[in-house]
Amino acid sequence: MPKTDAGATRRILLVEDHPVERAYLQNMLLALGYRRVAGLGSSTEAIGALSRQFYDVVVSDIVMGEGDGTRLPNELRRLVDAGRLKSMPPIIWISSLSDELLQSHVRLALQAGCPSAQALSKPVSRAAMQHAIKAALRSVDEYDAASPRPNAVRRDVMEVALGHALITGKGMSVVLQPQMSLSTGRVLAAEALSRWEHPELGVISAADFVPAAHRLGLDRMLFSRVTDRVIELLRRMHAEDIAVPIAINASASTLCTRDLPGLLEQRVGQAGLPARLVKVELTEDEPVTDWLALSSVLNLLRVRGFELAMDDFGAGIASMRLFSAMPFTELKIDRDFIVHMHREPASRAVVAAAIEMGRVLGRRVVAEGVEHDRDIQLLRELGCDVAQGYGISMPLEPDAFIEFCRSH
Known part of the structure; x- marks a missing residue:
């Protein structure tokens, strides 16, 4: 049994749609000494909770009436990539499915980037749960030791500083990740990624401040600051006759405001x-x-001449509905499919289908997360011409990006 004080510092998220089983498992974890146990009834609720609060371990059922647990690994990966989650938590699956399916879900979680994944058959015994939690926490500690991070900033201090930074714009900047044509080697566009450096707290990771902006309802203000930096950079590039579009990330809630198209048009026009x-x-x-x-x-936005891209196509359950119903000019294939397309026929099929869909509909298709020459080769074979990722270029500071554009 874990020490009470150690258990009191660990946060565990329990995802189980059956209320009786959820209560039983919560009581079991409490009896094992874990005092911070949150119980939710669907993976949809879990994803929302994880975007607001970090948990050391996720214990999840697989088959649930609302928000199937199978979604969790990819959704967690997406939250990390978007800077809304600091790191992937270990997952402990609990289910009455066959051992073959349980192990398949273990592989799914590991492929998504979880530091560890395990599977327990229902009914779950107290001894099995105790062993699994200890192994999960050990994997987190080993991962942290292997990947040292800067000293953690107190959340309340960081949030106060973030509000001030977004109001004044001080310390806020962007880096640019180029998108390149695989056939010509030319830079076609770029994605702006936000950065924040505080004079006393130092460099604060986007994995910390982006979720904080969401918690505080400052998404729109963050969008505005990134827009300021992007317009400033585009003015410099325009003066040098470099016409490379730059993408600004925005959540649905940020975009669901009537005045945004007019304000964005005004700011771009004034520049x-x-x-x-x-x-x-x-x-x-x-x-x-x-x-x-x-x-x-x-x-x-489209009527006013702005381009629209849909990020992480295929990762979320709403991808197809969004893309078919909204006037996007570009879809970006989720990096998880790119990473796994070489060894997983299903991932390769998704990539091929997205490329064909873009061709038929006349939309640009961009492959995200391209890291190796073999990725580039396969994408060429499948008919995808535009890619971004560390295999193309790491994110660049504005001056370095302008120079990159000049040479490509």
């Missing part, structure tokens, strides 16, 4: 820039709650 150089990239890190409002804003 003397054509709207086509600013691309709005919809992230799927939160569910769409008002489809009509989102559709209205996206259509207005």
Whole structure:
């Protein structure tokens, strides 16, 4: 049994849709000495909770009535990539499925990037749960030891500083990840990634401050600050006759405001820039709650000349509906499919289908997370011409990005 004080510091998220089983497992974890146990009834709720609060371990059922547990690994990966989650937590699956299916889900979690994954057959014994939790926490400690991070900043201190930084713009900057044509080697566009350096707290990871902005309701203000930096950079590039569009990430809630298209058009116009150089990239890190409002804003942005990209295509359950119903000009294939397309026929099939869909509909298709020459070769074979990732270029500071554009 863990020491009470150690158990009191660990946060465990329990995802089980059956209320009686959920209560039973919560009581079991409490009896084992873990005092911070949150119980939720679906993976949809779990993803929302994880975007607001870090948990050391996730214990999840697989088959649930609402929000199938199978979604969790990819959704967690997406939260990490979007900067809304610091790191992937270990997953302990609990289910009455066959051992073959349980082990398949273990592989799924590991492939997504979880530091460890285990599977327990229902009914779960207290001894099995105790062993699994200890192994999961050990994997987290080993991962942290192997990947030292800067000293953690107190959340409340960071949140106060973030509000001030977003109001004043001080310390806020962007880096640019280029998107390149695989056939010509030319830079076609870039994605702006936000950065924050505080004079006393130092460099604060986007994995910390982006979720904080979401918790504090400052998403729109963060979007505004990134827009300021992007427009400033585009003005410099425009003066040098470098016409490379730059994408700005925005959540559905950020976009679901009627005044955004007009304000964005005004700011771009005042800078003397054509709207086509600013691309709005919809992230799927939160569910769409008002489809009509989102559709209205996206259509207005397109009418005003802005390009629209859909991030992480295929990762979320709403991907197909979003892409078919909204006026996107570009879809970006989720990096998880790119990473696994060489050894998983299903991932390769998704990539091929997305490329063909883009071709038929006349939309640009961008492969994210391209890291190796073999990725580039296979994407060429499948007919995808645009890619971004460390195999193309790491994110670049503005000056370095301009130089990169000059040479490509």
